Amino acid sequence: MPVVDVHTHVYPPAYTALLRSRTTVPYMRSFPDAPSAGERLVILPAEDTESTSRGRPIGPEYYDISQKLAFMDAHGIDVSVISLANPWLDWLPAGEAAETARVINDDVERMCAEHQGRLYAFGTLPLSAPAHEVVAEIKRLSGMKHMRGVIMGTSGLGSGLDDPALNPIWAAIEESKQLIFLHPHYGLPGDVYGPRANDYGHVLPLAMGFPLETTIAVTRMLLSGVWDRFQNLEVLLAHSGGTLPFLAGRIESCIAHDAHLKHEGKLEKRRDLWDILKKNIYLDAVVYADPGLKAAIEASGADRLLFGTDHPFFPPLDEGETEWLSVKSNSNAVKSVFQGDQKTADAIMGGNAVRILRLDD
Amino acid sequence: MPVVDVHTHVYPPAYTALLRSRTTVPYMRSFPDAPSAGERLVILPAEDTESTSRGRPIGPEYYDISQKLAFMDAHGIDVSVISLANPWLDWLPAGEAAETARVINDDVERMCAEHQGRLYAFGTLPLSAPAHEVVAEIKRLSGMKHMRGVIMGTSGLGSGLDDPALNPIWAAIEESKQLIFLHPHYGLPGDVYGPRANDYGHVLPLAMGFPLETTIAVTRMLLSGVWDRFQNLEVLLAHSGGTLPFLAGRIESCIAHDAHLKHEGKLEKRRDLWDILKKNIYLDAVVYADPGLKAAIEASGADRLLFGTDHPFFPPLDEGETEWLSVKSNSNAVKSVFQGDQKTADAIMGGNAVRILRLDD
Numbered sequence: 038m039p040v041v042d043v044h045t046h047v048y049p050p051a052y053t054a055l056l057r058s059r060t061t062v063p064y065m066r067s068f069p070d071a072p073s074a075g076e077r078l079v080i081l082p083a084e085d086t087e088s089t090s091r092g093r094p095i096g097p098e099y100y101d102i103s104q105k106l107a108f109m110d111a112h113g114i115d116v117s118v119i120s121l122a123n124p125w126l127d128w129l130p131a132g133e134a135a136e137t138a139r140v141i142n143d144d145v146e147r148m149c150a151e152h153q154g155r156l157y158a159f160g161t162l163p164l165s166a167p168a169h170e171v172v173a174e175i176k177r178l179s180g181m182k183h184m185r186g187v188i189m190g191t192s193g194l195g196s197g198l199d200d201p202a203l204n205p206i207w208a209a210i211e212e213s214k215q216l217i218f219l220h221p222h223y224g225l226p227g228d229v230y231g232p233r234a235n236d237y238g239h240v241l242p243l244a245m246g247f248p249l250e251t252t253i254a255v256t257r258m259l260l261s262g263v264w265d266r267f268q269n270l271e272v273l274l275a276h277s278g279g280t281l282p283f284l285a286g287r288i289e290s291c292i293a294h295d296a297h298l299k300h301e302g303k304l305e306k307r308r309d310l311w312d313i314l315k316k317n318i319y320l321d322a323v324v325y326a327d328p329g330l331k332a333a334i335e336a337s338g339a340d341r342l343l344f345g346t347d348h349p350f351f352p353p354l355d356e357g358e359t360e361w362l363s364v365k366s367n368s369n370a371v372k373s374v375f376q377g378d379q380k381t382a383d384a385i386m387g388g389n390a391v392r393i394l395r396l397d398d
Numbered sequence: 399m400p401v402v403d404v405h406t407h408v409y410p411p412a413y414t415a416l417l418r419s420r421t422t423v424p425y426m427r428s429f430p431d432a433p434s435a436g437e438r439l440v441i442l443p444a445e446d447t448e449s450t451s452r453g454r455p456i457g458p459e460y461y462d463i464s465q466k467l468a469f470m471d472a473h474g475i476d477v478s479v480i481s482l483a484n485p486w487l488d489w490l491p492a493g494e495a496a497e498t499a500r501v502i503n504d505d506v507e508r509m510c511a512e513h514q515g516r517l518y519a520f521g522t523l524p525l526s527a528p529a530h531e532v533v534a535e536i537k538r539l540s541g542m543k544h545m546r547g548v549i550m551g552t553s554g555l556g557s558g559l560d561d562p563a564l565n566p567i568w569a570a571i572e573e574s575k576q577l578i579f580l581h582p583h584y585g586l587p588g589d590v591y592g593p594r595a596n597d598y599g600h601v602l603p604l605a606m607g608f609p610l611e612t613t614i615a616v617t618r619m620l621l622s623g624v625w626d627r628f629q630n631l632e633v634l635l636a637h638s639g640g641t642l643p644f645l646a647g648r649i650e651s652c653i654a655h656d657a658h659l660k661h662e663g664k665l666e667k668r669r670d671l672w673d674i675l676k677k678n679i680y681l682d683a684v685v686y687a688d689p690g691l692k693a694a695i696e697a698s699g700a701d702r703l704l705f706g707t708d709h710p711f712f713p714p715l716d717e718g719e720t721e722w723l724s725v726k727s728n729s730n731a732v733k734s735v736f737q738g739d740q741k742t743a744d745a746i747m748g749g750n751a752v753r754i755l756r757l758d759d
Contacts, residue, residue, distance in 0.1 A: 197592040226587055230614060231558040237621040238658030241614065244649040248641070249610050253591060253602065260598040276648065280609070283644035286687025287637065288605040290727055294712045297599030326647025332693035351655045366651055 038383040039115035041390035043218075044275060044321045044345025046122035048100045051144040055137065061085075063124050065095060080124050083227060098349040102148050106155065108348055111359050115387065116396060119145065120159040120188040122350075123222035127164050127192055134163030135170040142178060149183030157396060159188040159218045165195075168202070172209040179213035185394040186216030186273070191223065191254035198254050199261035207263060211270045216319070216394065220275040221250035251279030255318075256288055264313050265306075271317055273343065277324035282336035285310050311336075319393060321345040322385055325366040330374050343393070344371065344386045399744040400476035402751035404579075405636060405682045405706025407483035409461045412505040416498065422446075424485050426456060441485050444588060459710040463509050467516065469709055472720050476748065477757060480506065481520040481549040483711075484583035488525050488553055495524030496531040503539060510544035518757060520549040520579045526556075529563070533570040540574035546755040547577030547634070552584070552615035559615050560622035568624060572631045577680070577755065581636040582611035612640030616679075617649055625674045626667075632678055634704065638685035643697035646671050672697075680754060682706040683746055686727040691735050704754070705732065705747045 048056070056065040056078070062085050067076040071089040078099075079085050079092030098104045099122070109117055126138055142160045149156040160178040162171050178184045187210065193200050198219075210217060224246025227234065234241050251274060264270060274281065281288075289310050298304055314337045323345045324330050333342055344367065351363035368386070375382035391397055409417070417426040417439070424441040432450040439460075440446050440453035459465045460483070470478055487499055503521045510517040521539040523532050539545045548571065554561050559580075571578060585607025588595065595602050612635060625631060635642065642649075650671050659665055675698045684706045685691050694703055705728065712724035729747070736743035752758055 197594070199592065199594050225590055225610075229586055229610075231560065231618055233558070233560050233618070233622065237618075238656035240621060240649065240652045240656055240659070241617065244617065244645060244652040245610065245614055245641075248645060248648065249586075249590075249606065253606055256602065256605065257592060257594070257598075260601060261594065277644075280606075280641040280644050283638075283641050283685070283690045283693055284605060284609060286685055286690050286727065286731070287609065288601070290686040290712065290724055291601045291605040293723060294715060295599035295601055296715060298601070299715050324644070324647055325651040328693040328696035329644045329647050331696050332644055332689040335689035335692050351651065354655060354657060354660050362654060363651055366647065370647070 039387045039391065039396075040113055041116045041118065041344060041387040041394075041396065042109070042114045042346050042348070043118045043273065043343045043390050043394070044323050045105070045117045045119055045348045046099075046350070047102065047105060047119045047145070047148070048095075048122060049141060049144040049148060050100060051141045052121060053100045055141075063128060081223070098352070102152070102156075105348070106152065108361075109155070112346070112361065112364050114346070116155055116157065116390075118157045118159060118185060118390065118394060119148070120218055120220070121145070121161045123190060123220065125161050125188065125190055125222075127190055127195075129163065129165050131165050131167065134166035135174060138163035138166075138174050139177070142174070142181070142184070146181050146183055157183045157185050157394065159186045159216075160184045162187050162189065162206075164189075164193065164206075168205045171206050175206070175209040175213055175215060179215055184215075185396075186218055188218040188220055191219070191221060191250055197257055199257035199263070201261070203263075204266065207267045207270055211267045217270070217272045218275070219251060219255065219272050221247040221254075221279070224250055248276050248279035251275055252281050252284060255279075255281055259288075259310055259313060260292075262307070264308055264317050268308070269317075271319065273319040273321060275321060275323065277320045277322060277329055277333040277342075278318070278336070281318075282314075282320070282332040283329075285314060285336055315341070319343060319389075322371060323347050323367055325363070325370065327370050327374055330370045334374070339375075339381050339385060340389060341393075342385045343390045344368070400748045400752065400757075401474055402477045402479065402705060402748040402755075402757065403470070403475045403707050403709070404479045404634065404704045404751050404755070405684050406466070406478045406480055406709045407460075407711070408463065408466060408480045408506070408509070409456075409483060410502060410505040410509060411461060412502045413482060414461045416502075424489060442584070459713070463513070463517075466709070467513065469722075470516070473707070473722065473725050475707070477516055477518065477751075479518045479520060479546060479751065479755060480509070481579055481581070482506070482522045484551060484581065486522050486549065486551055486583075488551055488556075490524065490526050492526050492528065495527035496535060499524035499527075499535050500538070503535070503542070503545070507542050507544055518544045518546050518755065520547045520577075521545045523548050523550065523567075525550075525554065525567075529566045532567050536567070536570040536574055536576060540576055545576075546757075547579055549579040549581055552580070552582060552611055558618055560618035560624070562622070564624075565627065568628045568631055572628045578631070578633045579636070580612060580616065580633050582608040582615075582640070585611055609637050609640035612636055613642050613645060616640075616642055620649075620671055620674060621653075623668070625669055625678050629669070630678075632680065634680040634682060636682060636684065638681045638683060638690055638694040638703075639679070639697070642679075643675075643681070643693040644690075646675065646697055676702070680704060680750075683732060684708050684728055686724070686731065688731050688734055691731045695735070700736075700742050700746060701750060702754075703746045704751045705729070
């Protein structure tokens with residue numbers, strides 16, 4: 038059974054070229070007067086300072102596909118389903134979005150074709166373009182040999198995934214049987230972490246902001262009835278759903294006890310979260326430990342969990358470490374929870390991805 | 399084995415009298431010109447509107463102890479460890495806080511004494527008072543017959559629980575072997591829920607804001623080294639830790655991969671979250687479903703989980719329902735996860751509380 042990584046990011050050359058041509062967020066730049074700063078990637082307004090340490094360092098591990106393949110070899114990963122890292126294409130001017138998406142998706146498809154059998158991909162949608170152009174790109178992607186869905190952030194058309202204007206887009210994704218890989222980007226406002234947050238490096242926003250952003254986004258989809266309207270719409274949630282498996286009971290309880298929802302008649306005939314977790318939602322297994330993995334399995338089922346790494350994020354802190362702790366934490370959790378059940382462990386490590394993403398087509 | 403509810407709130411008469419005497423947040427008031435509005439409780443600045451439906455309705459279930467006892471009888475709860483609901487006493491002027499806390503804690507102790515064997519309590523600290531007055535109240539509480547710890551929000555002295563100025567207070571709590579019941583109050587800023595949040599009643603802030611507030615607060619305690627300095631400081635986390643059991647793996651991974659923390663030497667000799675979850679943290683079992691409960695057990699151990707109800711919050715929506723769905727969801731999760739292991743189920747439903755809170759003293 039192959040090992041498949043469904044959560045692994047690439048900035049393809051067409052995307053880095055675009056970022057290098059820009060001077061406002063998102064952009065990439067280097068500093069000729071401070072070569073030790075290296076090249077930097079700035080993707081959030083809060084990071085857009087005057088410092089040469091603005092944003093984060095970006096190197097070939099983000100855009101050189103040979104480094105991805107070397108990482109896969111070092112970790113026994115047979116197949117990667119690559120996706121653009123945030124911020125995707127949400128920020129493009131409406132008139133440029135569709136053409137840019139075509140160029141970038143073609144670039145990603147080319148990468149996959151050049152490494153036949155090792156790479157598949159989630160495409161990227163031009164969400165700032167008119168809806169009919171987004172729909173056209175969904176249809177075009179579904180005809181491409183290595184595309185297996187689309188990666189999407191939580192902002193939708195600018196006001197979230199509970200926006201009814203997304204209906205034609207959900208309909209097109211559902212009809213073309215594409216999987217949505219839902220991934221966070223914005224986190225939470227910085228002040229929720231308190232006045233000493235900088236003392237703790239990036240821990241608080243990375244560990245809590247990202248998972249909460251995903252959990253809020255998917256709960257807004259639920260509450261706005263997306264899955265009542267599109268009963269076959271399928272979503273793969275990053276980081277094992279953020280915190281969704283753990284909070285699902287509380288979310289359902291809060292819904293069942295909400296006088297406003299009852300008064301509006303919204304408690305009748307709705308599909309509940311448990312039903313959606315088992316029929317519409319898949320979870321990656323990027324949760325780093327047994328407690329989270331057990332909750333994810335209990336919520337969605339072991340047949341709906343898919344191994345991932347989040348490469349190239351969370352590299353080892355020490356040079357020369359070839360085996361990444363972040364990868365090992367995730368694969369060890371699968372091994373530990375399924376001690377004595379190799380078949381299910383293999384399914385999570387790759388078999389589920391082969392089946393769900395039709396990697397044997 | 400008795401059934402013990404460790405998460406159950408009361409506003410004692412001395413506290414409601416205080417709230418009724420006030421006109422700024424927090425306050426209670428009724429509207430003589432609009433009697434159908436009933437009495438209202440306003441505890442958050444955002445709720446402090448001109449409307450007669452401001453805040454939330456408050457009735458005797460919040461302050462009449464005979465209603466608590468009737469609720470306990472209807473649900474087979476033998477013992478309740480009552481605590482003030484938010485916002486506690488954090489908001490009091492420094493000069494009034496200590497005396498007010500004494501009056502309110504005495505009122506709660508009186509309630510417990512009048513219902514010997516059925517009620518114990520967590521006291522409330524005058525956190526806005528000078529530290530020596532807070533410490534004096536901790537010592538006074540530890541000598542009271544029915545007090546078993548203190549309830550605390552996440553703001554500490556105003557800037558969070560990672561504030562080094564809390565050191566004398568942690569030291570006094572640790573020394574007097576009091577348990578801290580850590581409970582959320584503020585949630586997250588309203589705009590994180592997007593522009594359609596009001597369509598969903600109170601679901602998003604209640605289901606996500608509260609748990610995240612707790613998770614952020616306890617992670618800030620961890621990162622600031624509270625448990626390195628106070629190795630025996632014990633904390634009971636509301637709502638099964640918010641999302642802590644699920645995110646613990648991600649939190650530990652983010653710490654282990656943080657270049658800033660490594661550079662500061664903070665990765666050496668620190669106690670990790672797993673160690674603290676199993677030695678310093680207790681979790682209530684207010685998580686409403688199996689996936690969350692399983693994660694909580696995996697993170698802290700079944701011997702550290704304690705049944706709770708969150709009464710009088712989350713009442714049934716329909717009049718005349720005597721058995722509360724919110725209570726049943728929590729007790730059913732314990733039954734379901736421990737099918738065939740009655741001993742562990744009994745421990746979570748009460749035995750652990752008897753042992754940890756010395757209810758048989």
